Amino acid sequence: MGLIMKIAESMSRLGTETAFEVLARARALEGEGRSIIHLEIGEPDFDTPANIRDAAKKALDDGHTHYGPSAGIPALREAIATEIGRSRGIEVSPAQVVVVPGGKPIIFFSLLACVNPGEEVIYPNPGFPIYESVINWIGAKAVPLPMREANSFGIDVSELETLISPRTSFLILNSPANPTGAVATGEQLARIAELAIEHDFIVLADEIYSRIIYGGEHLSLLTFPGMAERLILLDGFSKIYAMTGWRLGYGVMPEKLAFWVGRLMTNSNSCTASFTQIAGIEALTGPQDEVRAMVAEFERRRDFIVSGLNKIDGFSCLQPEGAFYVFPNITALGRTSKELEIYFLEECGVAMLTGTSFGALGEGYIRLSYANSVENITEALHRIKDGVARL
Numbered sequence: 182m183g184l185i186m187k188i189a190e191s192m193s194r195l196g197t198e199t200a201f202e203v204l205a206r207a208r209a210l211e212g213e214g215r216s217i218i219h220l221e222i223g224e225p226d227f228d229t230p231a232n233i234r235d236a237a238k239k240a241l242d243d244g245h246t247h248y249g250p251s252a253g254i255p256a257l258r259e260a261i262a263t264e265i266g267r268s269r270g271i272e273v274s275p276a277q278v279v280v281v282p283g284g285k286p287i288i289f290f291s292l293l294a295c296v297n298p299g300e301e302v303i304y305p306n307p308g309f310p311i312y313e314s315v316i317n318w319i320g321a322k323a324v325p326l327p328m329r330e331a332n333s334f335g336i337d338v339s340e341l342e343t344l345i346s347p348r349t350s351f352l353i354l355n356s357p358a359n360p361t362g363a364v365a366t367g368e369q370l371a372r373i374a375e376l377a378i379e380h381d382f383i384v385l386a387d388e389i390y391s392r393i394i395y396g397g398e399h400l401s402l403l404t405f406p407g408m409a410e411r412l413i414l415l416d417g418f419s420k421i422y423a424m425t426g427w428r429l430g431y432g433v434m435p436e437k438l439a440f441w442v443g444r445l446m447t448n449s450n451s452c453t454a455s456f457t458q459i460a461g462i463e464a465l466t467g468p469q470d471e472v473r474a475m476v477a478e479f480e481r482r483r484d485f486i487v488s489g490l491n492k493i494d495g496f497s498c499l500q501p502e503g504a505f506y507v508f509p510n511i512t513a514l515g516r517t518s519k520e521l522e523i524y525f526l527e528e529c530g531v532a533m534l535t536g537t538s539f540g541a542l543g544e545g546y547i548r549l550s551y552a553n554s555v556e557n558i559t560e561a562l563h564r565i566k567d568g569v570a571r572l
C-alpha cells in the first residue's frame with residue numbers, strides 16, 4: 182500500500198507464451214462447470230514412466246535434496262553426453278553439457294551469453310514464442326524467417342540467405358517444429374551449416390521434439406561439418422519422457438560457452454533440483470519401451486486429427502512429420518485466428534491457440550495439440566464441426 186512499483190523499461194519488450202493464459206481461462210470455465218477439451222497446451226497426456234518416478238522417490242530417500250553443481254550432477258552430464266553422442270553419431274564430452282530446469286532456460290541463457298544488443302537474430306515465424314520474446318528483451322533485433330505453408334512449413338534456405346546481414350550473429354532452428362510439426366531435411370541443414378560458417382554466426386538447434394518423429398530419422402545440425410564449434414543443441418526430458426512439470430532439460434555446446442551458461446545458472450537457479458537429475462539418469466539409461474509406445478500413439482492420433490479436420494468445412498490441414506501439433510489453415514472461415522480461438526473455447530468448449538501466439542505470420546492458422554486421447558479428439562472434432570456450422 183502506498184508503494185509505487187517502478188517496472189524496468191526492458192519489461193515492455195518481454196513477450197509471453199499465451200498457452201498458459203488460454204489454459205488458465207479454460208480452467209476457469211471448468212470451474213464454472215463447463216466441459217472443456219484441452220488441445221491448447223503442449224504436453225503429453227501420459228504419466229511419467231514408473232521407473233523414472235521410482236528413481237526420483239529413491240533419490241529423495243537417499244538424500245539427494247541438497248544443492249548440486251550449477252552445470253549439473255556429473256553422472257547426468259555424462260549420461261547426456263553418451264546419449265547425444267549415440268543418437269547424433271558424434272563425440273560429445275560431459276564438459277559440453279549444461280543441465281538446466283527445462284529446455285526453455287537454454288533459449289534464455291544462450292541468447293544472453295552470445296548476443297549483444299543491436300545484433301540480429303534470425304528465428305522461425307511462426308515459431309515457439311519465447312524466441313522472439315527473449316531476442317527483443319535482450320535488445321537484439323528479431324529477424325523473422327517465414328515458415329510458409331506453401332513450403333510445407335519448412336525452412337526456405339534461399340529466403341534465409343536474403344535475411345543474413347553483417348549484423349547477423351545468431352540463428353534459431355527448431356526441428357521437429359512447434360507449432361507446425363515440420364521436420365528439416367538433410368539438404369536444408371547442409372546449406373544452413375555452410376551459411377553459418379561463411380557468415381560466422383552461432384546456431385541454436387532446438388531439438389526438444391527430436392524423438393517425436395514419424396516415419397523418418399531425426400537429423401541434427403550438430404552432425405554437419407564445422408557445427409560442433411558454433412552450435413548449441415537444446416533437448417530435454419519434458420516432452421519425450423512426459424516430464425513437463427519436473428523441469429529438466431539441457432544444452433550441449435562448446436565448452437567455452439558451457440562455462441558461461443553454468444555461471445548464469447549459478448546466478449539464477451544455483452542448480453537444477455538434485456533428485457530430478459537422478460531420475461533423469463534413469464530416464465536416459467532405463468527401458469525406452471514406454472517412449473516408443475507413446476510416439477506410436479501420437480502417430481495414430483496425428484492421422485486421426487488430420488483426417489478429421491480436413492473433413493470440416495473451412496479447415497485445410499497438412500500432415501506434420503513430427504512433434505504433437507497440427508496447424509490447420511482456417512482463412513476460409515473468414516474470421517481472425519484470435520476470434521476463432523475465443524469462439525471455439527467460449528462457445529464450443531475446445532481450447533486451442535491462435536496461430537498468432539507463434540508470431541505475426543501465424544495469422545490464418547490455429548494450433549491444436551493432439552496430446553490428448555482419441556476419444557477426446559473425436560469429441561473436439563464434433564464440437565468444432567458444430568461450431569463452424571453456427572458461425
Ligand SMILES: Cc1ncc(COP(=O)(O)O)c(C=O)c1O
Pocket residue numbers: 223282283284285286309355358359387389417418419420425429430
Ligand atoms: C520448441 C520448444 N522449445 C522448448 C520448449 C520448452 O520446453 P520445457 O518445458 O522443457 O522448458 C518447448 C515447450 O513447449 C517447445 O515447444
